[in-house]
Amino acid sequence: MQFENFATFRVAACDLNGQMRGKRLPASYYDKLQSGAVRMPLSALNVDIKGADIEDSPLIFETGDADGILLPTSRGAVPLPWLDGAQPLVPMQMYFEDGTPFYGDPRHALSGVLKRYEAHGWQVVASTELEFTLVDDSGKVLRSVRDPRSGRRMDGSEILSLSEMDAFDPFISALYEACAAMDIDAQTTTSEAGVGQFEITLNHQSAMCAADDTWLFKALIRGLARKFGCAATFMAKPFVVDSGNGMHMHFSVLDKDGNNIFNDGGPKGTDTLRAAIGGCLAAMRASTLIFAPHANSYARLVPHAHAPTAICWAYENRTAAVRIPGGPPAARRIEHRVAGGDINPYLSFAVILGAALIGIEDGMDPGDPISGSAYDQDLPQLAEDWQTAIDLFAEDPLIARIFEPRMVRNLVLTKRQEIAIMSVLPEEEHWKTYLEKV
Numbered sequence: 001m002q003f004e005n006f007a008t009f010r011v012a013a014c015d016l017n018g019q020m021r022g023k024r025l026p027a028s029y030y031d032k033l034q035s036g037a038v039r040m041p042l043s044a045l046n047v048d049i050k051g052a053d054i055e056d057s058p059l060i061f062e063t064g065d066a067d068g069i070l071l072p073t074s075r076g077a078v079p080l081p082w083l084d085g086a087q088p089l090v091p092m093q094m095y096f097e098d099g100t101p102f103y104g105d106p107r108h109a110l111s112g113v114l115k116r117y118e119a120h121g122w123q124v125v126a127s128t129e130l131e132f133t134l135v136d137d138s139g140k141v142l143r144s145v146r147d148p149r150s151g152r153r154m155d156g157s158e159i160l161s162l163s164e165m166d167a168f169d170p171f172i173s174a175l176y177e178a179c180a181a182m183d184i185d186a187q188t189t190t191s192e193a194g195v196g197q198f199e200i201t202l203n204h205q206s207a208m209c210a211a212d213d214t215w216l217f218k219a220l221i222r223g224l225a226r227k228f229g230c231a232a233t234f235m236a237k238p239f240v241v242d243s244g245n246g247m248h249m250h251f252s253v254l255d256k257d258g259n260n261i262f263n264d265g266g267p268k269g270t271d272t273l274r275a276a277i278g279g280c281l282a283a284m285r286a287s288t289l290i291f292a293p294h295a296n297s298y299a300r301l302v303p304h305a306h307a308p309t310a311i312c313w314a315y316e317n318r319t320a321a322v323r324i325p326g327g328p329p330a331a332r333r334i335e336h337r338v339a340g341g342d343i344n345p346y347l348s349f350a351v352i353l354g355a356a357l358i359g360i361e362d363g364m365d366p367g368d369p370i371s372g373s374a375y376d377q378d379l380p381q382l383a384e385d386w387q388t389a390i391d392l393f394a395e396d397p398l399i400a401r402i403f404e405p406r407m408v409r410n411l412v413l414t415k416r417q418e419i420a421i422m423s424v425l426p427e428e429e430h431w432k433t434y435l436e437k438v
Helices: 027-035 042-046 106-119 162-167 169-181 207-227 271-284 295-299 345-362 386-395 397-402 405-423
Strands: 008-014 020-026 038-041 067-072 089-095 123-136 186-191 197-202 231-233 247-254 313-315 322-324 334-336
Touching: 008 027, 008 106, 020 027, 020 038, 027 038, 027 067, 027 089, 038 042, 042 405, 089 106, 089 207, 106 123, 106 207, 106 345, 123 207, 123 345, 162 169, 162 186, 169 186, 169 207, 197 207, 207 231, 207 345, 247 345, 271 313, 271 322, 271 334, 271 345, 271 397, 295 386, 295 405, 345 397, 386 405, 397 405
Parallel strands: 008 089, 313 322
Antiparallel strands: 008 020, 038 067, 067 089, 123 197, 123 231, 123 247, 186 197, 247 334, 322 334
16 A cells, blocks of 8 residues: 555445445554454444434344454555545455354445356446535535635536536546546546536446445545535435436446457347346336435436436436447446435445346346337336335345345334434435435
8 A cells, every 4th residue: 555654544344325434543553454453343334324223223232232343345445535634544344253244234245246247257347427416505404506616606507518517627626636546437527417416427347346436436525525615415316406316327247258248249239138137127116225225315216307217228218217328339238227326336236236137047028128208108117205115125035136134134124214213304404414424
């Protein structure tokens, strides 16, 4: 690790809501990390959105709130450019005392799915497109961000506007520099339909690296925005009357020779591609909880709001939940468009890739691709609300083939507790809970 003069560093693992949970340590601990010197309660990765223990959690009362062992991931240490001093972060994973992966660690959930691809001799290549919104949270009400040039509040959509990117050039330039420092391969930046909304595309790479980078990128955006006098949020719907934030995931699968198994040399793709789509569609309604994990998430999932609501697929059609982009056949891939920006990247990757693999293994038929607007057709729909999504996730047989049963149980307990928490708060106050936690 090449960091100069750091007196302390951080370690963190990902909890069920995608938040970093960990510790700050003196530099003398760095060489001890591989030996399991850093411990933390297993239950710390299964707390609610406010960071509180889950009532009746088996992790607390059945085990006496036992510790797990934190070990470094393959990602390696990264700088945290939004901090004033050198204080690197080492991403970690949680293990039981005997070295067994902790089932409640979302990164292990994704690792388990990817190992099933590896058993076929395949590697998943993936990327993400992340939307976020810059906002002013300095008052009692969440407001749109001010234009740095004039000081006036922004009040309109600026789709693909270079002028809007000019206004925020210092922030965007600092973001690219920070991504380079963190070894996050940021590609295209665009201004989007929402007020103060931008999208960043991360480059295609191995699926685990893509998930790692997505997790780190979300922390980077939130931290960096504060240095520029505003806040950045991945809330699915920061403003009721404005566009929401999504996270589109693209993926393809390579065989042992590096060939894309979705490529048939033409525009349609292989039978394997269609079977993977079939799996994604079959698990989609029960997967809604992963794609829309919070109370605010469901404000985004409404017709004609640039977020898919119908369970369907299509070629080059952005109203469909699963889109097959055009382009060279060698790059044939699936774009999964359902998730909000407020997701846990590891769980979202795991459920999408797990469902696709089930579709391939079971030879699922996705049916015919749609044409025209999915919003205007009679099609199966995602879960209608948060409670329905939780209930479906808890009982679905395909979900049980993707996630370890105790992971499912813990996530369901967490979300049921969060429903109780958020139900007593006025909806207009929900942003205070979610703004920088999702």
